[in-house]
Amino acid sequence: MFKILRDLLRYNIEFTIGFVLTLAIFLFALAHFWAPLPAEAIYLLPPDMPPSAQYWLGTTSRGQDVLWQMSAAIWNTMLFGLTVTILSRLLAVAVGMLSGYLGGKWDQILMTINDTMIALPNIPILLLVYFVMRDSMSWPVLAATAALLGWNYDARLIRSVTLSLRNREFTRHAVFAGMSVPQILMRQHLPYVMPVIFFTAMNNLIWAIGLEVTLSVLGFSDINRPTIGGMIYWANQHQAIIAGIWWWIAFPIIAIVLLFLGLFLLAISVNEYIDPRSRLSRMGA
Amino acid sequence: MDGFPKYLLRRLLQFFLVIFLGVSGTFFITKLSPVDPVEQSLSLMTNFGATDPRAVELMRQALAELYGLQGSIFEQYLAFWGRVLRGDFGPSLSSFPTPVMSLIMSALPWTVGLLTLALIITWTLGNLLGALAGYYRTNTLLKLSGAVVMALHPVPAYIVGLVLLLVFGFIFPVLPISGGAQMNLQPGLSLDYIRSLIQHGTLPALTLVLVGIGSWFISMRSLVSNIVTDDHVVYAELGGVSSGKIFSQYVARNALLPQLTGLALSLGSVFGGAVITEFLYNYPGVGRLLIQGIYRGDYSLVLGVTTMSIVAVAVAVFIIDLIYPLIDPRVRLG
Numbered sequence: 034m035f036k037i038l039r040d041l042l043r044y045n046i047e048f049t050i051g052f053v054l055t056l057a058i059f060l061f062a063l064a065h066f067w068a069p070l071p072a073e074a075i076y077l078l079p080p081d082m083p084p085s086a087q088y089w090l091g092t093t094s095r096g097q098d099v100l101w102q103m104s105a106a107i108w109n110t111m112l113f114g115l116t117v118t119i120l121s122r123l124l125a126v127a128v129g130m131l132s133g134y135l136g137g138k139w140d141q142i143l144m145t146i147n148d149t150m151i152a153l154p155n156i157p158i159l160l161l162v163y164f165v166m167r168d169s170m171s172w173p174v175l176a177a178t179a180a181l182l183g184w185n186y187d188a189r190l191i192r193s194v195t196l197s198l199r200n201r202e203f204t205r206h207a208v209f210a211g212m213s214v215p216q217i218l219m220r221q222h223l224p225y226v227m228p229v230i231f232f233t234a235m236n237n238l239i240w241a242i243g244l245e246v247t248l249s250v251l252g253f254s255d256i257n258r259p260t261i262g263g264m265i266y267w268a269n270q271h272q273a274i275i276a277g278i279w280w281w282i283a284f285p286i287i288a289i290v291l292l293f294l295g296l297f298l299l300a301i302s303v304n305e306y307i308d309p310r311s312r313l314s315r316m317g318a
Numbered sequence: 319m320d321g322f323p324k325y326l327l328r329r330l331l332q333f334f335l336v337i338f339l340g341v342s343g344t345f346f347i348t349k350l351s352p353v354d355p356v357e358q359s360l361s362l363m364t365n366f367g368a369t370d371p372r373a374v375e376l377m378r379q380a381l382a383e384l385y386g387l388q389g390s391i392f393e394q395y396l397a398f399w400g401r402v403l404r405g406d407f408g409p410s411l412s413s414f415p416t417p418v419m420s421l422i423m424s425a426l427p428w429t430v431g432l433l434t435l436a437l438i439i440t441w442t443l444g445n446l447l448g449a450l451a452g453y454y455r456t457n458t459l460l461k462l463s464g465a466v467v468m469a470l471h472p473v474p475a476y477i478v479g480l481v482l483l484l485v486f487g488f489i490f491p492v493l494p495i496s497g498g499a500q501m502n503l504q505p506g507l508s509l510d511y512i513r514s515l516i517q518h519g520t521l522p523a524l525t526l527v528l529v530g531i532g533s534w535f536i537s538m539r540s541l542v543s544n545i546v547t548d549d550h551v552v553y554a555e556l557g558g559v560s561s562g563k564i565f566s567q568y569v570a571r572n573a574l575l576p577q578l579t580g581l582a583l584s585l586g587s588v589f590g591g592a593v594i595t596e597f598l599y600n601y602p603g604v605g606r607l608l609i610q611g612i613y614r615g616d617y618s619l620v621l622g623v624t625t626m627s628i629v630a631v632a633v634a635v636f637i638i639d640l641i642y643p644l645i646d647p648r649v650r651l652g
Binding site for chain 1: 472480
């Protein structure tokens, strides 16, 4: 594991940039545990202060320090993203592996449901869920809803991997040795599926963070919990652009773009590592 | 039965299944609600002052009827299907007494127009760039443009749109940032009106293109770079077929098939991006209608837009499925 990491850092420039960016943002987000003021508190500082030596990134119209707000916001946003990713991976792996291994009728049923869910527009459904839940909408509920909508592409991918393992020699050996279906899937097939799970997890994380930003920018989540989208939501509510409080809106945008860039570079370089064909073509073979 | 009729039947089944599950799902989501939509609307309406309790009781009954919330769950479910099939979601509360359906119908052309245009540009440009980048692997210009579109692709539509809005609306105010067309112009086929339409549509469309183009680029590039090593391409190269012909007839055409399937699969998420973009630019489409409906607590409007967008996306997917056999002779001939 550490050897892979070392090699990737040494030979893959995209991985190095992505790794450094993501790590830096993660450490910055971690710092919010040592913040001088609670992140939810408002009007404790003079509002609308431009960036200065005292307030590095300025303060908001709600009397909050932009720097510490962002630190807590990135933490919450990442936490949301990871929760969605883990939940939706469980679904994708279960459906994908069962569908691929069982085949036949089960495969048809599961994949028909899968394809149907892909064709449904996510955002209107999420908005409807928010609309009916209203004030009882907390971030774990939102994460669970997002996870229910975000597994289907990857289930198809995992299914195709399992499908190719199904007729391999070692699977038959396992069947003759009397292993049960869950045992075969967990012990024999999961190691082969792992790289795909890992790669789709990165993409899913990026998708989930984007979803969180989108929903909270519109105010469709717990608006008192600091998130990156929530900061932009409050900045819009106070008309920060027109009032010239540019630091309130510019720094969150920069932070989220850097985070996306870091995660995306990690995702493509990990994908390249997993798929040796693209590594070969990179070397010019 | 095989070939085209079988293909058509399967697609048709899938189409009905999407609508059935989507509409049923929508119905059951509304049943999750911890708050009664009738009470919610009532509290919105009685906020303005004391109302006669008898009038409130009458209103409560009227709203329950309006929302189709009378009888058992099963009766409500059947009634909901009746509404969907008749296309009648009752009047909108926030712009009473206009029916929800006519609000949707007047917003739909804007969304369809914006989305179709943006999708055609995104798909064509993304695939063209991706195919070229996969075929001419050493070209620096293609590598550079690839890096730009790939970096933009994970960023949410709202952020890309907001940055464009700040740049072209505030820092260099060159394009209008709100609405679908200039207010004081008479809608029609006049030159001024069309120009205004294009100006207002540019930034929303650009947002959707910038967000969408990366994924087509990535998948097309990897498809093409796999096909390039296929036997039939190598054979054509050895046979002296010109590289332009190999690119368009041997490589790109084969790679386009999965991309067309991908187009059908991506419509749902593209629609989501359009919802956000429309709201950001105050574009008079279905997405803005939906978000405004949520802000105003308009139950019938939100339910109507959600249901209709599921149906609309399903129809669009089905249309793409019908186009597919024209490009893939294997489906057409069986």
